[in-house]
Structures are given as structure tokens and as C-alpha cells.
Amino acid sequence: xxxxxxxxxxxxxxxxxxxxxxxxxxxxxxxxxxxxxxxxxxxxxxxxxxxxxxxxxxxxxxxxxxxxxxxxxxxxxxxxxxxxxxxxxxxxxxxxxxxxxxxxxxxxxxxxxxxxxxxxxxxxxxxxxxxxxxxxxxxxxxxxxxxxxxxxxxxxxxxxxxxxxxxxxxxxxxxxxxxxxxxxxxxxxxxxxxxxxxxxxxxxxxxxxxxxxxxxxxxxxxxxxxxxxxxxxxxxxxxxxxxxxxxxxxxxxxxxxxxxxxxxxxxxxxxxxxxxxxxxxxxxxxxxxxxxxxxxxxxxxxxxxxxxxxxxxxxxxxxxxxxxxxxxxxxxxxxxxxxx
Numbered sequence: 001x002x003x004x005x006x007x008x009x010x011x012x013x014x015x016x017x018x019x020x021x022x023x024x025x026x027x028x029x030x031x032x033x034x035x036x037x038x039x040x041x042x043x044x045x046x047x048x049x050x051x052x053x054x055x056x057x058x059x060x061x062x063x064x065x066x067x068x069x070x071x072x073x074x075x076x077x078x079x080x081x082x083x084x085x086x087x088x089x090x091x092x093x094x095x096x097x098x099x100x101x102x103x104x105x106x107x108x109x110x111x112x113x114x115x116x117x118x119x120x121x122x123x124x125x126x127x128x129x130x131x132x133x134x135x136x137x138x139x140x141x142x143x144x145x146x147x148x149x150x151x152x153x154x155x156x157x158x159x160x161x162x163x164x165x166x167x168x169x170x171x172x173x174x175x176x177x178x179x180x181x182x183x184x185x186x187x188x189x190x191x192x193x194x195x196x197x198x199x200x201x202x203x204x205x206x207x208x209x210x211x212x213x214x215x216x217x218x219x220x221x222x223x224x225x226x227x228x229x230x231x232x233x234x235x236x237x238x239x240x241x242x243x244x245x246x247x248x249x250x251x252x253x254x255x256x257x258x259x260x261x262x263x264x265x266x267x268x269x270x271x272x273x274x275x276x277x278x279x280x281x282x283x284x285x286x287x288x289x290x291x292x293x294x295x296x297x298x299x300x301x302x303x304x305x306x307x308x309x310x311x312x313x314x315x316x317x318x319x320x321x322x323x324x325x326x327x328x329x330x331x332x333x334x335x336x337x338x339x340x
Contacts, residue, residue, distance in 0.1 A: 003047045011041035025091055064306060065113035066096045067106060069124035069147070069193075074249050075276045075295050076124070079146060082299025083122055090307055092119070101193070103128035114141065119310045122146055122302050125153075126193060142309035146302040148194040149323070156305040158298050158324045162195055163202030165291045165328040166245060169273040170206035172289065172330060173243040177339040178271060181207065182218035182234055182241035184227070184251050196221070199247050199275065215241075227254040235262070235270075242270060242339065249276035256284070267337035277331055287333035294326045301326075 005023075009016045014034060021030065022038045041047070064087060066080055084094045095118065097109040103126045110132065113121055120142035125133065133153045136143060145157040166183070173181050183203050185196050200219070207214050218241050220230040231254060234240060246252035252274035259266060266272050266286055274281065277292035301324055 003045045005047075008038065008041045008045060008047050011045060012037040014038065023091075060119050060310070061117050062091060063093045063095060063116075063118045064310075065109070065118045065121045066094055067109050067113070067121060067123040067125075068096055068098050069101050071096070071098045072250060073276070074278050075293055076147075078295035079299040079302075082296040083303045086300045086303035087307070092307065099124075099126075101126060107132055110136075120144075120306045122306055124148060125150055142306060144302050144306045144309070146298060150194075154321045156302075156309070156322045156324075158302040158305065158326070159194065160293050160298070161325045161327050162198030163205065165275050165293070166199040166202035166247070167206040168291050168328060168330045169245045169275065170203055170210070172273060172332070172336055173245075173271060174206075174210045174212065176243075176271065176336050178243040179212050180215070180218065180239065180241045181212070181243045181245065182220070183245040183247065184230065184234070184255065185219075185221045185247040186251070187223060188221045196247070203245065224250055224254070227251060228258060231255055231258045235264075240270075243336070244270060244272050246272065246274040249274065249278045252276065252278065252281075252288070252290075256288075266335050271336040273336065275328075281331075282333065286335055288335045289333045290331050292329045292331050294328075297326055 005016055005019050009019045012019065012034075014037065018030070018034065019038055021027075022035065027035065066083055068076055068080055070076055071080070080096055087094050095113065097113070099106040099109060106126055107129050110121065110123070110129070122144050124147050125145050127150055130150055130153060133143075133150060133155070137153060137155060143155060145153075145155055145159075147159050149157045149159060170181060183200065185200060188196055188200065204214050217237060218234070220234055222230050234244070235258075244255060246255050252272075255272060258264070259269075264270065266288075273289045273291065275291040275293070277290045281288040281290045305322065305324075
């Protein structure tokens with residue numbers, strides 16, 4: 001038979017309401033001694049809180065969903081980890097769904113999470129589901145975008161200053177006298193996500209700022225499985241780039257694999273900068289210069305925004321949705337060579 005809150009209260013020598021306050025992490029007026037007694041009683045009795053009863057009482061499930069673009073990316077993994085850490089502090093559980101940037105999977109997961117009555121969602125969105133998100137805004141459902149934004153969808157959004165990220169990479173190459181600078185990205189086009197569009201824009205604008213030509217042949221985009229062929233095309237041009245920007249950690253890995261398989265030396269044969277400060281960048285030989293994203297801060301900020309939305313009372317009117325842009329930093333290492 002399940003242990004009740006009443007039994008915990010009796011074992012700890014406190015009231016049921018005090019145990020309830022403890023379980024809901026309301027410690028403002030609770031002494032250290034009282035907290036210790038309740039903790040010991042819970043452990044001795046192996047008490048498991050009744051989440052269904054808790055949900056009915058508070059009209060919440062204390063669960064949020066994260067609709068993730070891909071769990072293969074270290075950046076995404078770090079963002080999701082930070083979201084989970086922040087939610088755990090509030091006693092909220094997190095369910096993670098992986099969409100592989102497939103709009104159909106994304107739509108099904110969003111609908112499934114809402115049907116399961118999760119309290120809110122943090123989403124890495126795609127443009128194709130704009131109509132669905134517009135409907136959620138109208139219905140007042142709490143959700144936050146992270147890493148990307150969708151024009152005309154007015155929701156709290158946390159993302160990187162992507163133009164600055166690619167701009168920092170171009171700046172570093174230009175200062176080392178590179179004029180032939182290539183960039184590799186995932187698919188572009190009308191439905192491309194914010195990250196790709198803005199990073200390409202930052203690349204173009206910074207080249208122009210330095211009086212350098214934008215060679216369209218130096219811009220390669222495609223799916224992950226197309227990367228080996230695209231990288232090969234770049235290196236087999238009549239006048240290949242002397243420097244390359246890999247716009248995320250997965251593309252960086254593909255470039256490094258190509259270099260190894262084709263016995264290309266970095267930075268002697270070409271210079272390289274990756275956007276995303278992957279763990280191996282600092283001890284790869286040579287250490288790779290990267291543009292670091294504040295991934296944990298992005299996760300924390302998006303979680304706080306969502307939890308605030310969920311906690312808002314109906315009579316409270318929130319102002320305009322927040323658009324939070326966090327700044328990247330360049331981590332100079334040894335993968336950029338100065339040209340004469």
C-alpha cells in the first residue's frame with residue numbers, strides 16, 4: 001500500500017501543509033531542522049509523491065516538452081541540458097522530442113505534447129509550421145522558440161547573434177590576409193531556418209565590409225549526407241578557397257574527416273574556423289579556432305521565459321514578447337594561417 005503524505009507528516013512531526021510546502025520547494029519560512037526531518041521521513045518511508053493529485057490541485061502537469069531539431073549536435077544537447085537543469089529547480093520534468101528538422105515530425109510532436117497536456121513547449125522551429133504556431137499564439141498556449149525565429153510569430157525567442165558569429169570568422173580570416181573565403185552550411189532556400197540565413201548574411205556583409213568579393217561558388221549548402229560531395233567540390237575548384245567556415249559542429253566534423261582522408265594539413269593547405277565550440281576543438285591537432293555559442297545560457301533563458309509564461313495569472317497582461325539575442329565569442333587557436 002502506498003505511503004501517504006499524512007504518514008510522512010506524522011513521522012516528521014509536522015503538519016501535512018508543511019510537507020506539501022516542502023514538496024513544492026517553498027522553503028521561505030521553513031527551518032533547516034524541519035527540512036531535515038521531512039527529508040528523513042520521506043527516505044525512511046520511501047514516499048513517492050502523487051503527481052496526479054498534484055496536477056489536479058494546481059491544474060498543471062509540471063511537465064514541459066522540448067521539440068529539438070537534432071540530438072546529434074553538441075550545441076543542441078547543451079541547450080536541452082540547460083533547459084532540463086533550470087526546470088528541475090522548479091520541480092518540472094522535461095520530455096525531449098527529436099525532429100531531425102522534419103516539419104511533419106515537428107508538427108506531430110507538438111500536437112502530441114499538447115494532447116498530453118504538457119504545461120508548455122520550448123521549440124526549435126521550422127518555417128513550414130508557421131500556421132500551426134500562429135494558431136497556438138491565438139489560443140494563448142505557452143511556448144518559446146530557441147535558436148531560431150519565425151517572422152510574424154510573436155512569441156518569446158532566444159537565439160544567437162548569428163550575423164556576428166559568421167562575421168567574427170570572416171574578420172579573423174581577413175586579418176590574416178585571406179581573400180578567398182568559403183562557407184559550408186545546411187540547406188538554404190525560402191524555408192531555411194533563421195540560423196542559416198543570418199550566418200550567410202553575416203558572411204556576405206563582412207566580406208563586403210573588407211572590400212572582398214562574394215564568390216557564389218565558395219558557398220556550399222546541403223544535407224549532412226551530401227557534405228562529403230560538397231566539400232570535395234569546394235577543394236577541386238580551379239581556384240579553391242584558402243579558408244573555410246563550417247557553420248556548425250556537424251559540418252566541422254565532416255570537413256576534418258575530408259582533410260584527414262585526403263591528407264590535407266590545417267592550416268598549411270587551408271585555414272578553418274567552426275561555429276560551435278565543440279569539445280575536441282581545443283585538443284585536435286592543430287587546435288581549431290571556433291566561434292563559441294553561449295548554449296547553456298540560451299537554454300536557461302528559454303526555460304525561464306517558458307516557466308514565467310506558465311506561472312502567469314490570467315489577469316496579468318504580459319508586454320511584447322522578448323527577443324533575446326546572445327553574443328558569440330571567438331576562441332583563437334591554431335587553425336588559421338597568415339598569408340603573405
